Amino acid sequence: MINIEIDGKQIQAENGATVIEAAHSAGIAIPHFCYHKKLSIAANCRMCLVQVEKAPKPLPACATPVTEGMKVHTHSEQAVKAQQGVMEFLLVNHPLDCPICDQGGECMLQDMSVGYGGGHSRYHEEKRTVLAKDIGPLVSAEEMSRCINCTRCVRFGQEIAGQMELGQAFRGEHAEIMSFVSGTVNSELSGNMIDLCPVGALTSKPFRYKARSWELSRRRSVSAHDSLGSGLAVHTKNNRVLRVLPIENEDINECWLSDRDRFAYEGLNSAERLTKPMIKQDGKWQEVEWQVALEFAANGLRHIANGAGAEQIGALATANSTLEELHLLQKLMRGIGSDNVDFRLRQSDFSGDGKQQGASWLGMSIADIGNADRLLVVGSFLRKDHPLLAARIRKAVKKGAQVSIIHSTDDDLLMQVAHKTIVAPGALVDALDKVAKGMAAKQADGIAGSLLGGERVAVLLGNFAQQHPQAAQLQALAQQIATAANGKFGFLTEAANSVGGQLVNAVPGAKGLNAAAMLATPRKAYVLLNVEPELDCANPQQAMAAMQAADLVIAMSAYKHHATEYADVLLPIAPYTETSGTFVSAEGRVQSFKGAVKPLGETRPAWKVLRVLGNLLKLDGFSQDTSEAVRDEVLKGMDVAAKLNNASPVPTQHSAPSTQHSGLQRVADVPIYYSDAVVRRSAPLQATTDGAIPLVWMHGEEMKKLGLQSGTVVKVSQGQGSVKLFAAADDKLPVGVVRLAAGHAATAALGAMFGTITVERA
Numbered sequence: 001m002i003n004i005e006i007d008g009k010q011i012q013a014e015n016g017a018t019v020i021e022a023a024h025s026a027g028i029a030i031p032h033f034c035y036h037k038k039l040s041i042a043a044n045c046r047m048c049l050v051q052v053e054k055a056p057k058p059l060p061a062c063a064t065p066v067t068e069g070m071k072v073h074t075h076s077e078q079a080v081k082a083q084q085g086v087m088e089f090l091l092v093n094h095p096l097d098c099p100i101c102d103q104g105g106e107c108m109l110q111d112m113s114v115g116y117g118g119g120h121s122r123y124h125e126e127k128r129t130v131l132a133k134d135i136g137p138l139v140s141a142e143e144m145s146r147c148i149n150c151t152r153c154v155r156f157g158q159e160i161a162g163q164m165e166l167g168q169a170f171r172g173e174h175a176e177i178m179s180f181v182s183g184t185v186n187s188e189l190s191g192n193m194i195d196l197c198p199v200g201a202l203t204s205k206p207f208r209y210k211a212r213s214w215e216l217s218r219r220r221s222v223s224a225h226d227s228l229g230s231g232l233a234v235h236t237k238n239n240r241v242l243r244v245l246p247i248e249n250e251d252i253n254e255c256w257l258s259d260r261d262r263f264a265y266e267g268l269n270s271a272e273r274l275t276k277p278m279i280k281q282d283g284k285w286q287e288v289e290w291q292v293a294l295e296f297a298a299n300g301l302r303h304i305a306n307g308a309g310a311e312q313i314g315a316l317a318t319a320n321s322t323l324e325e326l327h328l329l330q331k332l333m334r335g336i337g338s339d340n341v342d343f344r345l346r347q348s349d350f351s352g353d354g355k356q357q358g359a360s361w362l363g364m365s366i367a368d369i370g371n372a373d374r375l376l377v378v379g380s381f382l383r384k385d386h387p388l389l390a391a392r393i394r395k396a397v398k399k400g401a402q403v404s405i406i407h408s409t410d411d412d413l414l415m416q417v418a419h420k421t422i423v424a425p426g427a428l429v430d431a432l433d434k435v436a437k438g439m440a441a442k443q444a445d446g447i448a449g450s451l452l453g454g455e456r457v458a459v460l461l462g463n464f465a466q467q468h469p470q471a472a473q474l475q476a477l478a479q480q481i482a483t484a485a486n487g488k489f490g491f492l493t494e495a496a497n498s499v500g501g502q503l504v505n506a507v508p509g510a511k512g513l514n515a516a517a518m519l520a521t522p523r524k525a526y527v528l529l530n531v532e533p534e535l536d537c538a539n540p541q542q543a544m545a546a547m548q549a550a551d552l553v554i555a556m557s558a559y560k561h562h563a564t565e566y567a568d569v570l571l572p573i574a575p576y577t578e579t580s581g582t583f584v585s586a587e588g589r590v591q592s593f594k595g596a597v598k599p600l601g602e603t604r605p606a607w608k609v610l611r612v613l614g615n616l617l618k619l620d621g622f623s624q625d626t627s628e629a630v631r632d633e634v635l636k637g638m639d640v641a642a643k644l645n646n647a648s649p650v651p652t653q654h655s656a657p658s659t660q661h662s663g664l665q666r667v668a669d670v671p672i673y674y675s676d677a678v679v680r681r682s683a684p685l686q687a688t689t690d691g692a693i694p695l696v697w698m699h700g701e702e703m704k705k706l707g708l709q710s711g712t713v714v715k716v717s718q719g720q721g722s723v724k725l726f727a728a729a730d731d732k733l734p735v736g737v738v739r740l741a742a743g744h745a746a747t748a749a750l751g752a753m754f755g756t757i758t759v760e761r762a
Contacts, residue, residue, distance in 0.1 A: 380462020457487025
């Protein structure tokens with residue numbers, strides 16, 4: 001540690017720290033614009049000039065390292081004069097449009113100019129203007145004349161998001177921030193540039209002109225999309241969510257937020273919202289009172305349980321449902337005598353059920369991933385499935401970590417990848433087996449050599465691997481590899497409450513049917529919680545056929561969707577901003593939240609709907625008055641950490657051969673902005689490149705065989721259905737596969753996410 005003095009205060013600072021870091025750690029404020037604790041030093045705004053004794057002139061605090069015995073004055077006459085001079089230059093060209101600026105009320109320049117700006121301007125020449133830029137549907141760059149060239153947005157793109165989409169062109173007073181060749185900003189983390197911008201140059205396009213910061217109420221919440229559990233500050237006005245910002249937490253999302261978490265709220269205000277209970281009578285939908293709808297649902301369930309038997313009733317939920325909702329759903333099903341309940345809708349291999357103690361989880365803390373020096377990621381569309389985890393791994397790679405990939409696509413992870421094996425889905429088990437054998441033989445090269453050379457090793461199983469038809473074998477091999485490397489093994493769990501669903505036992509018991517079995521052998525009745533079967537299930541064809549064949553379908557949803565074609569009763573339930581609840585993140589962190597706004601129309605929280613259904617069916621244990629009472633019932637006496645730490649079964653040897661495929665194998669990713677019902681209805685997210693209609697991607701050689709070119713319309717057939725889409729070439733794909741997204745309306749007519757698929761010219 002180094003001893004320095006700032007404004008007469010004795011401070012100890014770490015060797016290598018800068019003056020501004022030392023000052024901030026001691027609670028001493030130094031004005032600044034370009035400095036940000038998560039970004040590299042640019043020292044180009046000069047607002048942080050301070051007086052350092054024995055230095056001939058003021059020095060920038062952000063770029064001046066501390067030295068033993070250094071004496072710094074941040075508010076001396078020399079320092080303040082320098083800071084005021086910088087402020088005068090910054091305001092020379094700045095437009096005087098605070099009354100119409102979206103940043104008004106939370107603008108660093110506005111705040112600083114009060115303390116350091118002059119009462120009048122000595123500059124009477126014309127102010128420069130910078131033309132507006134269109135950089136996409138999320139970030140507005142309409143007022144670039146306000147830009148002070150702090151380059152925070154540029155550095156964020158390079159250092160955190162991993163791609164330099166914005167840059168500074170020209171010099172002097174002609175310098176301006178722009179995108180490359182007038183392109184759009186397509187990063188899945190682009191919204192963070194809005195938070196970083198210290199002026200009103202980059203603002204939120206969906207939020208633009210909606211409200212002033214002082215008009216907004218703020219509520220804490222938790223991300224309902226991926227499994228990271230990012231903290232959200234939900235900003236509301238007139239009972240409507242208008243903006244979502246990150247809540248800083250170094251252990252989870254640091255100070256960042258993915259665009260999915262930031263802009264998904266637009267889906268909450270969709271015109272498709274279901275706001276009144278509805279019943280289908282004589283083929284026509286009618287709005288009814290809650291009591292009528294609930295009695296209709298309860299009577300239907302009672303009739304089928306007493307007639308065909310309770311085992312003819314199945315319940316399906318998504319892992320974006322809260323802990324309380326999933327608990328009451330499984331309790332309701334078991335109360336009426338059925339063990340058929342599941343939330344693992346996109347899973348296809350259930351052979352591990354009953355063999356594993358505890359819940360599948362990350363196997364380590366999120367912070368541990370950033371500290372690993374060797375990582376093996378198996379079967380994951382990492383950037384799109386887990387954007388902020390990808391950013392953390394990117395940071396680890398910059399510090400010297402080695403990342404290896406085994407997958408069926410070679411997407412650009414925007415980081416250096418040490419080793420990668422890209423094979424068709426049917427060859428994934430063999431690829432992993434080869435690494436396991438290499439570990440046993442103490443191989444010095446390739447993936448095995450990389451892992452054996454590490455001290456802090458992490459082996460992570462992604463969504464694609466968990467949805468694979470041989471998921472249990474992939475898991476066993478991945479655990480075997482982790483054990484051989486003295487490392488940690490974990491699951492990059494799919495959704496906000498994948499771990500919570502396991503903790504509350506929202507999975508079938510010994511006599512129950514899993515999600516795939518419930519749809520393969522249709523039940524007479526289904527209870528759906530937040531589920532859109534044609535988009536949320538591993539095999540949408542099979543799911544829709546099962547719904548059409550059922551005598552009774554009770555759909556609890558926040559939206560009107562295809563359920564109108566097959567459901568018998570629609571019950572409007574509240575999305576995450578309109579209900580209180582709990583999510584358990586991938587690392588096992590239990591986080592509860594309150595509703596940010598009142599439920600829309602006659603919408604009700606799903607836990608309340610399930611509780612009343614339990615009462616109408618005269619079941620025990622449905623007397624809770626609050627969601628907290630439901631949560632406490634679940635977690636009381638439960639050692640969550642113990643439930644997680646028992647998650648890993650003893651790894652078994654891989655013996656079964658890889659699946660043989662005669663035709664083209666399908667590789668199905670779930671696009672980042674189609675992962676759940678709320679995100680699918682966010683218009684700004686759907687307007688991005690990631691929200692575009694999926695293309696049929698194939699290796700160039702494969703396209704040649706079929707006589708196709710990029711841009712050709714092709715007919716894709718699978719099972720009983722077919723769709724017409726544009727073909728596109730990707731020579732990074734293995735030969736023999738077709739990459740075609742699932743979870744999208746354009747591909748909902750097709751079959752399973754894995755399996756054989758046929759492509760021909762349309």
